[in-house]
Amino acid sequence: MEPRGENLIGPEALPGRGEPWRALEAATGRGMEPCFTSATPGMVQHACVLADAALDAYRGMGHEARAAFLERIASEILDLDDALIERCMAESGLPRARLEGERARTVGQLRMFAGEVRSGGFLGARVDPALPERRPSPRPDLRLRNVPVGPVAVFGASNFPLAFSVAGGDTASALAAGCPVVAKAHPAHPGTSELVGRAVANAVARCRLPAGVFSLLFDHGFTVGEQLVADPRIAAVGFTGSRAGGMALMRIAAARPVPIPVYAEMSSINPVVLFPAAAAARGAEIGRAFVAALTLGSGQFCTNPGLVLGIEGSGLDDFLDGAARAIGDVAAQTMLTPGIAQAYRAGVAALEGNPAVAVVARGRAGDEHRGRPVLFSTHAADFLADRAVSAEVFGAASLVVRCGGMGEVRAILERLEGQLTASLHMDADDHPAAQSLMPLLERRVGRILSGGFGTGVEVGHAMVHGGPYPATSDGRTTSVGSLAVGRFLRPVCYQDIPDDLLPPELRDDGPTAVPRLRDGRPG
């Protein structure tokens, strides 16, 4: 199957209008077939109208049908087979193994949300039975469940063309919540997006859902996205991308007559804390593991370890030696887009030009489409004195800060903005120092991990892929894992409503498998 350059507006596949544009092959910068044209304002509006019209029917279908739909999307994506992987390799420059893994993750994620829908846990069902004899006033019968917020706009990310894109975590969790989705494809991988979008549209048709449950819009600029977030029928937004992009959407959403939540995952440099005992015991080994995490996928992960805090001494020297040797062997890898490659070079150049920053080591050089890994170092005082040093460089660049002691490590962590992750490398002797940092880390990040790096975000029930602003726009949430469905739900209370008018899961004779709190207690 080949992409055709068409917007998918509910059941229709339509070319857009205006200047045609093409995907650029990541490794060469050459334009690829077919041409895409951006969705017109009428198409954007029509997609939103269809989504709104589909809401009640879709959410009323029952959970088994909703779960089966998510599973059907998964199998439709697998049916795209190698055509999807090849198109995606060309558009993203990511290698086959990575994309096959990402496809498995995307499919697994859809199935995980299908399981969450079947379990009924996302309903948050609660029952406080009536107490007619209570004094001074009787207690009414109160029952609560979550309902979907309404149609959701999803913006695909450049760096995960499958798992955080058209049928990625935002779409899967919104559909699991019962929300129709209007997706905006990332212009870096429009062909991949169209193929996946057609897989979702096929699933909609095969499952006989209302056609407005899913639409996919293309644009290589900003107007489609801006119109989408401003559309009165859209009730929430999922976004993964740059801080500037996320903040622009937040501003539009806040200025609407009816403001809506924006779940934007934006920027993070993911501090790594190298504790002294661990560094002394195995600094070089940690350095090698660090380089493996740093250079994975050309460093184009939101959880890429962009900052290392270590304490001056032979352990830190060992870490730097190990890292320098390892990075020297790493080839420059193709970056996602020519623009990202260019931004990476500019970010690296800015650090190179900073007199307080030294180059520790570099990877092997490559052409202009490839990112050459690089490790910098600086001193804590310089880091604390110059905010520019801590700016995120998207790609395989990281900065080691030489600290005089744990006091400086703490001072730097206090100065950092909100982050997705913090990684601790420690031995038993480091635990007291780590313990004293925990409250601070809990205030700064969404996930604290030990002995590893933030890359490789497990799709599970206890995952948090989120964090305080500006890691995300809303630190109360996660965009990965089953909790992500909660972003697209709101509670409704039913007071003294007769049984036949209650949703099935709240009836006295309702499905017993749905977890409920009764008077605040499980069971």
Place this chain on the structure above:
Amino acid sequence: MEPRGENLIGPEALPGRGEPWRALEAATGRGMEPCFTSATPGMVQHACVLADAALDAYRGMGHEARAAFLERIASEILDLDDALIERCMAESGLPRARLEGERARTVGQLRMFAGEVRSGGFLGARVDPALPERRPSPRPDLRLRNVPVGPVAVFGASNFPLAFSVAGGDTASALAAGCPVVAKAHPAHPGTSELVGRAVANAVARCRLPAGVFSLLFDHGFTVGEQLVADPRIAAVGFTGSRAGGMALMRIAAARPVPIPVYAEMSSINPVVLFPAAAAARGAEIGRAFVAALTLGSGQFCTNPGLVLGIEGSGLDDFLDGAARAIGDVAAQTMLTPGIAQAYRAGVAALEGNPAVAVVARGRAGDEHRGRPVLFSTHAADFLADRAVSAEVFGAASLVVRCGGMGEVRAILERLEGQLTASLHMDADDHPAAQSLMPLLERRVGRILSGGFGTGVEVGHAMVHGGPYPATSDGRTTSVGSLAVGRFLRPVCYQDIPDDLLPPELRDDGPTAVPRLRDGRPG
């Protein structure tokens, strides 16, 4: 105990600066002793600094100590005894029985949150144990719990001087979450606020908590509140009041370098749907019950029934007759402030001057400080044609819309903005019509109730006192009931963190009573 006109900045009680101002006795408009002066910018900042400094110690104290603190606040409030009730009666114009009930509610609410803290349910604990043998890659150990977002700014409401004010639901739920609170007293009841604030401060001292856990600021204008919401140490805002006030705070919060959530409960007209069979069977009876709910507390409830949708016919006539007779017996009651009384008269006058609106009946007249109840009627076509007709009039005024059939009822509900509640009055024969409205009601409101009215918000586990914008600024939440604590929490994930560094409730040998999901399943 008498109020002294002092701001409570952590452990210190301090007069503010600038023009002194007084509470106005609601029934007479006369100024009351003592004078209050508004908090200075330095005091506001100091309160925020203290709150931030107290966060880690307070949240680290353990849940039993936190629960005991909440209970201590409750007993300190009860110890204020009649001095509190009398001051509150004078400032608010609300009668003794109502305020004694509101005190009981406030105290009960603090104790309910103490129970929620002890149960550990608010932690949202989740454990996905490691799967070291999993292929292609092992699963790390993942554990999740909620942590407090940080210091919370709470704005007291005019209409619940105890239950939605200094130690009301927002404060109680923030403290339960582990967040220090900086409260801004409502200028309509500063003496009541100071008395309650001193009760909280006493509890802080007696429980030996860090002093910054609670501060109370006074201002009769907006500058203190604006500074408070803009302060970088404040992490979330709780507010109950006008739409203009809530939106002003939302704008400030969104424009901060680090935006924060605002939980503002703002405006709602709480539609009542009178179904035909119920109206035919007992229209007059429903009309009398409606008037009782409408005129309770001079109608100064966010859940006051401001709109009735009925279908032309003898049942609706019976309802109007019953309501008219009942309202004629109701005396004008003192309103909360001279300003609210004046706004009520203006809102009533605007409807009186609208040629599409007729007066059905009025209550007994009173002086300028009292609100005279009034019931208006109009026709569906006029209501749909003129948005001004559906504006909230805060007080005991309501509008009955005569509809030609369920189609017009639906059209009006579709046109309405987000609401806190919708009340259905129906008999068995009405259920099919009600069933067809349920999806629409679920999209519009936070609580759907049958056979009653929205006033009397039960403090429980299954309550939702919230709703889509503009009923609240964030329809994903509730400001009443145990779920309210979730507004001030965010999840943190711990990946492969050694047991001794985990919070106790996530350890393998942690307290077994804390509810957890293990691999997404309870138990």
